[in-house]
Amino acid sequence: MAVLALRLAGPMQSWGDASRFTQRLTRSEPTKSGVLGLLAAxxxxxxxxxxEDLAGLRFGVRVDQPGRLVRDFQTAIRWQDPKRPSMPLSYRYYLADAVFVAAVEGDRALLEGLDAALRHPVFPLYLGRRACPVTGRLNLGLHEGDVEQVLRRLDWQxxxxxxxRQGQVVDLPLHIDAPATLVEPEMVREVVRDVxxxxxxxxxxxxWRDVVQAAPHHVTNPDGRAGFDFMAALGGV
Incomplete structure (x- = not known):
């Protein structure tokens, strides 16, 4: 199987999977429906x-930079009938300054076509909502292996x-479609409605799909802060 990898970065991202009425929430990582929508565009x-061919791809995501949750609110009025009261206030949630690596695994011919499409997209691409454009490099290319192997192999983004601001060793969370075989007992499993x-x-x-949290990917960070050695500060060995 081949794997197509993407770098998802921008000032704002929003990956909703259960938003209703005046609350437009976001998950802390990209959804499968959102990323496949980007590929379809x-x-x-x-x-x-x-x-159906896109929905059948196996999906995974690595959290390289979690960002921070921010909230916005919006109002609307009915221009056709200005005498009527305004629409209810709605709250929109976003991830600011987040960076993810997403990967889809499947048929090589399909992924080669998507790889070419990302280089010359037909429609504008955005990160969950139209107000969230993509910035920087998006396409990380085609790779051999499965989703987890590729996510552990790619450079930290x-x-x-x-x-x-991080330490000299950083753990990057991995969220991956559960394999067809039995999941290891220590894996955290979640059922998500975003196919x-x-x-x-x-x-x-x-x-619905089953998602597992695999063991985090450890990366060394030479630019990070060294941990405080308490014993050394006391003159210990």
Whole structure:
């Protein structure tokens, strides 16, 4: 199997999977539906087009720079009937200054087409919502192996300022589609409803998937802060 990897970075990202009414939430990591939507846009697919081939890809994400949660609010009025009261206040949540590495695994021919589409996208690409454009390098290319192997192999993508604030060894969380075989007991497992079945505005549909938190990926950080040696400060050995 081949794996296509992406670097997801921008001033703002928002990856909702259960937003309702006036609350528009975001997960702390990219959703499968959001990333596949980005790939579909690059490929020139419209919302009514079939996406079964994309939904069948195995998905994983590595948290290279978690960012911080921010909240915005929006109001709206009915311009067609200004005498009517304004719409309810809605709250929108975003991740600021986050960086992720996402990967999809599947048929090489399909991924080669998506790789080419990312280099010359048909529609604008964004990170979960239209107000969240992609910045910097997006396409990390095609790789051999499975999702977990590739996510552990790729370089750390965090910004220099973030690296300086970390220690000299950093753990990067991994969230991966559960394999078909039995999951190791120590893995944290979660059921998430973010597999796109249809992006149609008339009837958006999503299915469920099992996600596991694999052992974090350890990276050395020569730019990080050295830990405080308490015994050395006391003159101990």
């Amino acid at each position: 690059a490929d020139g697919r419209r919302r009514q087009d079939p996406i 965090a910004a220099a300022w973030h690296r300086r 796109p079945l249809s992006y149609s505005p008339e009837r958006r549909e999503y299915g």
